[in-house]
Each structure stands twice: as structure tokens, then as C-alpha cells.
Amino acid sequence: MPAPKITVIIPTRERCDVLESSLRTVTSQDYDNLEIIVSDNCSTDDTEGVVRRANDQRIRYVKTGKRLNMSHNWEFALSHVREGWVGFIGDDDGLLPESIKTVSNIIETSGVEAIRSTFCTYHWPAIMGNESGQLIVPMGSGIEIREASLWLKKVMRGVAKYPQLPVIYDGGFVSLATLNKVKSKTGAFFASCNPDLYSAVAVSSVIDRYVFMRAPMAVSGVSRHSTGNSSFSTKKNKNTTPVSTFYSESNIPFHGAMPLHEDGSLPISFQAMVYEAYLQSAHLRDASKEFGYRQQLEVILATAGAHRESIERWGRLFATQHGIDFASARRSAAFKRAYLQPLSTSHKIINALHTVFAEDLPIRNIHEACIAAGTIRGRPGKKGTVRFLGRELNRHFRRQGE
Template identity: 35%
Template sequence: MRKFNIVIPTKDRCETLEWTLRSCLAIEYPNFEIIVSDNCSEDQTAEIVQSFSDSRIKYYRTPEKLGMTANWEFALSKVQEGMVSILGDDDAFMPDSLQRINRLLDESQTDAIAWKQSFYRWPSNHFVRIKNLLSIPFDRKVEIRQGRLELQSLISLKRLPADMPWLYAGFVDIRYIRQIKDLCDGNFFFSKIPDIYSSIVLASVIDRYVFSSYPLSIAGHSSKSNGAAQIQSSEHVAEQNSQFLKESTSHPFHEKLEFVHVYPVLIWECYLQAKEKNIIPDGIQFNPQFMLDEAVRDCIRLNFLDRDKDLLRAIAIKNNLRLRMPEYKTMVWLANKSYKVRTYLSTWLSNHFLRCDAYGIDNIFEAANHHRSLEQEVTSRWQMILGNIQLLIKTL
């Protein structure tokens, strides 16, 4: 029977970590372990973990405060055997997740899996208008994918990191981690963005993996989520963004780039780091000018252009590339609004949204426990769309 290792790096998030741990302990599978890597938390993290008194939980505290990547490396070093995944400290597994994952691995005869996640907006998430909201992907497809083909699609921005075999929202056999460590002087991570980096290096060494459009975990968006803070441009999150960058000095951003928080730049950075470690397989085509052009487009879409244009200009100079910026503010405004409309429609037409207040749910553990019954509330895409429209009307 496979052993599954759920690794939870954490720092000062005991208020969500408690519910994440509760979701893991409710998993209906006999052979798994939870590894909590506490990055010198100053809140009640240690007390929360110890209060469970469960032998399946292994608690480790880092010897000093580390950046996110270094903490992930520390946590990963505690896994000895079996399959490994990294779970956010505001995320959750469903009770039947490991049973389903184990069955999919058996049926596909693979030792790596990735999946789409459901998303839960915590009541404390002040970045969003509608809080305490659960979204569940409607698709239920399962497919076998080829690692190197998907890697090329990622580098060409036709796929997202979440489509790869990665450690976040995925399980891989620990032997792949060791294979990469053997190539890199005993370390696995070499990027400030460890989740995206894991998608690139694992796709480089894994031939086949199974991908499930059916959700097998829930990604939580809380007020302290790094990703949620990094994509905000408002001043009230500037301090949190600055702290993230300051604590990540052990893994500096690649010297040929600047830290611009859009996918083309993040993928570019992870690719360069992996390329320098000779992990990227032969034959992968990479186009720096294309990546810079797409970075500009993403900055326009996300309304980051004024904030990050000097950084984009520096990237162009460092790489001897042409920086193609829009000449008219009207074009920027139209591109931004068009992107928002398309993204909004795509999201609300492909996911079932539920106000958790209506079900007495106010944390991700309860959302995970009710997930399977909630996903059965809709049986057709039109029923889902109608429900989403009704939810939006009530919110306005």
C-alpha cells in the first residue's frame, strides 16, 4: 500500500493551520503522514499542532527564520519514502482524496499525479468582494499526460504550472525528488517561486503522469496568502509583499530578470534556474522576446504597468530585447477591461460557486467535509451557470 506524505510549511498562520490539519486527519486512508514545518512562528502554531496528539503528525521547527523556498526545502528533507505533496497552511484535502488519488495512480500505472483544485475564500480574506465562497470545477476529465510535451506547452504559455506534475496540488514519488537533488548538489529548489519551479523540474524528469480535472483538494485564499498579496497593487499590502521578498534572500531572483509578479516572468525565472542546473531536457524551445511581450500584456491586463514598467525596461536591457509598450492610455484601458471581462466569464462559466454561509460553513475543514455533497447539487452546466447568476444577483 502506498504511503502518502502531506508536507505543510507554515509560518504564523495558526488560525487557518488548525483547520488544514483537521481536514488531513479526517482523510479516510490508512497509510499517510503529515509533516508540519514551522518556520519559527511567533503565534500559537506549536500549541495548535501539539493539541492534536496524533502520531500521524510530525512537527519540525526550523533552526532560524527562513524564506519560503528554504522552508520548503527543509520540509521536503523530512520525507523518507512514498509519495509527497505540499499543502498550503490554509488549504485542505477532502476525506476521500487519498483513496481517489491512490486509485487513479493504480489505474494509470503512473507514480505522479496533478489535479485541478476547488477554491475557498476564507471569511478573513479582505482582498475579495464575496467572502466565504467555495468554487468547484465543473469538469470531471482524467487524462494521461507526457511530461516533456507539457513542459514545452508551459514554456510557450499554452499551459499553466497547475497543469504540470508539481508538488502543490499534486503527488510525486520521492524518487523524482532525489533524482533532481542528485543533479543539484543535494538541494531540490533553486528559485524564489518554489511551486512553479517544482512544476518545471518535475515535468523535465517525469515521462508520464495522470491529470484529474476532478478536484482532489481545496486551495484556500486567506488574508495571509502569499499569492493573494503578491497580485494586489494597493498600498495596504505593500508591507506584506516587501516582507516576502526580504525573507527570500537565500534564493535571489535570477540576475537576468527583475521580480515582476506575472506568470511569464515567474516561469521565465524558474526556467533559467533549472536550465543552469542542467535539468531542462534537450529540445525544449524558449523565446525570451515572446516572454517579455507576454509579460507586458499581463501587466496591462492586471493593471500593473505603471507600477512595473521600469522593471520591465530593465529586463529588456539585461536581455538585449525590445520593450514593446502601448503608446496610448486608451489602448491600455481597453486591454485591461477586456481581460477582466474574459477572465470573469471564463471563471464563472466553468466553476460552481456557492455561498458557504448558506450551509453553515465558515472554514475550509467544513468546506472539505461538505464538498462531495455540494458538488452533486448541479448536474448540468446550464444549471451551474443559472445558479452562479442567481448568486451574483443576490450579491449586487
């Protein structure tokens, strides 16, 4: 029986400086039945040259022909897949060595339609202000079969984060049959301006089970091009160009039940983004079991984190639109925060204790990060982790004392 066909899609635009090493992490995969689609969103830099020099017959280079927003570029790339399984990575992300073989083995033995793994994180040198970047490597292992509807409910209640769902991005792979099941009901798969997050909710809405892998298959890169970092970072000197570019595009409109800020910007809350995706994908689920506006407002307020002030301003707009008593919702959110925040903190501490933080290695790009991550997982050491955790706890206690 032939090995499963697996397609890795890399949507890109004007990022040839990071694309080269990202692409190399995929062409380094020792797997014949692999297709690599690079979807060039009308770049004017050396993107085509980078792809040509990679010189790998498994690469399929496609051009959009005109500038598209993020979700439409992802949809365009997906339209070129004809069979098998699909996963996306960003053009500053990468795959760990042998990850496609590992995914293939699980496809052949599990009988599920979606696979999700944890992921490493690599902060590119430009983000760190150093010559080298920072690599964070989770050291977990093993797999579990998860009930999709149960984990979607956990995310909607705020007790789990959306990366725990079968996201099609950075360590996530979904069968084309499942994607087509969603597409058959709407005419397109991606129905939100946040395509990766939307995939997590939409796929969870149409499958029964998925495999969750505690071992990472990908490295998520945080570079000067990262739209998420540009939007969610609290640093004063953050690069705002990626998020400005995002807003300048003709994006899929935010769901009408979710107001925008007065300046037209989106709420800086992953939970709000999750709910937007949930509303956009409502047609995929039983309407009688949906989560309501009041309950979700409370969860969004309770999980606001560093952007709490901004989210409370947005929450007032949401409450007004839906006839919700904001003061009452805010009080209920405080009770939710009282148990959600310690729960989140405990998860972070547990994860940190099972993670290696490599801050001193001379890692210059995502390809080197993927090799280093594979090496660290093969020969783990904990000194860097202990130092990192100690510093973070020290900072936390100092802030508490202020």
C-alpha cells in the first residue's frame, strides 16, 4: 500500500529573506509522496528565485496573479490540492526533521481525519535584537485520541487554548476529505480573516476525533514579518508594519455580531477571535448547542490578559450591540478570571518544567532552529530551562510587589 500523499503549503508574500530557510526545512524531509506548494501572493522580491534555487521536484510554485488578502491566498493555495492530507506553515516557520514520516505513520494507523501536534517556538534574531535567536522546545511525547466536540467546548469555556484543537497550521494536518466537507457547505473552506484559527474551529465542528501529539512536528517562527506578533505584542518598539498591511487589505469581513473598535481594528483577544470563527462556522454545528453572546463576553473579558483595558472598551461595544448589561457581565467575568487565571498559570508552569529554553545557541534562521530542536529533543538538558523559569518567576514576584 503506497504511503499517504501529504501536501505542505507555504503561503508567502515579499518574504524571501525568511522563506529560503523555511522552505529548506520541508525539502529536507525524506518522504517521496510529498508535495510542497509555495503560493506566491504577487511578490516583487526574489521569492521566485528562492523557490527555483531550492531545485526540488516535489515543489509546486503557484502565483495568485493579483494581490489577495491572507485568507484568500490560503484558499487559492488549497484549491491546488487534489488528494491526501494537507498542512500549512508560515514562510518564517519550519518542520522538524522526519516530521512528515511521523505524521504519515499516524495517518496509516490511527483512522482519524485530523492530526495536531505541539510546536516549538523560534524568535528570529531581529525580534530578539541579537545575532542569534531564541528557541523554545517542548519535550513531551506520546499521543492521545481526542473527542473534537469536547475540546471545542473546553476552548469556548476558556479552560483550553485554541492550539489544542486540530489547527491546520504549524504542526497540524487534516485530510482533504474533511476540508471538502466544510467547503461543500459554503463554497470555500476559509470563512474568516483569521484562517489558521478558523481552521481549528471549523474542523472541530465536522469530525468526531483527532490525534493530539505531545511531541512537536513544527517550529513556529516569530519574525519581523509576523502579523500575530505585530498585533498582540505589548512591546513599545514592536514592528507595526505587518498588522498595518493586514488592515490595508480587503479582508473577509469580521462577523457582524462582533463589533470592531472605533478605529476599525479587531479586538486584541484570541478568545474573541475564537468566538468570531465560531460564529462564522455556525452552519457546521447543531444550532441548539451554541454558546451565547453573554457567556462568551464573560470569557473574553476573563481571559483578556495584558490587553485587558482595550478589551473592556471593546466589550462595552459588544454588550451594547447585544443588549447585555456590561457591568453585570464584568462582575461575572471577575469570578471566571478567579479560576481561569490560576489554571492558565499552572499550565504554563507545568509546560515550562517540560520545556528546554535555548537562549545561547548560535541559531540564525528557522532551518537551524529545526535541526537544533531535533537535537535537543534527542539529548535533552534542563539547565537553560531552570534559569529561564527562575528569571520569569522573579519578574512575576517583582511585579506583584509593585
